[in-house]
Amino acid sequence: MEDRIAFDLWGDVIPEFKERALETIGDLRPELTRPAILRELILAPAPGRWIMIAQNLEWDTVRTLREQVITCFAHPQAYQAGYGPSDRDRLKECPVHRLFYGGVLGCSVCRDWFRWLR
């Protein structure tokens, strides 16, 4: 059995919609208290203020959420779970799935796709 590959969704908060962004993160990461979310936001390196919106998602969920959160996050980006914007320099991006991934095996969503075609 193959390991299930999970994904994290990150984005930078649009300042005018900060309140909605905080609520969104609160809904999607219920383990975090509001002060904890605010602390993550304050500690996020500028510019960009990238913050994790949700984690350990299935790919279908990533695709749906990425479209939903654009109302309060400027550039929602999908990462292979465990990676984030601070790893960008050592990651590759799949242009088809707009997914950042590490490792030498390529985009895991592309690999899944080819498995279905066989």
Ligand SMILES: [Zn+2]
């Ligand atoms: Zn891909």
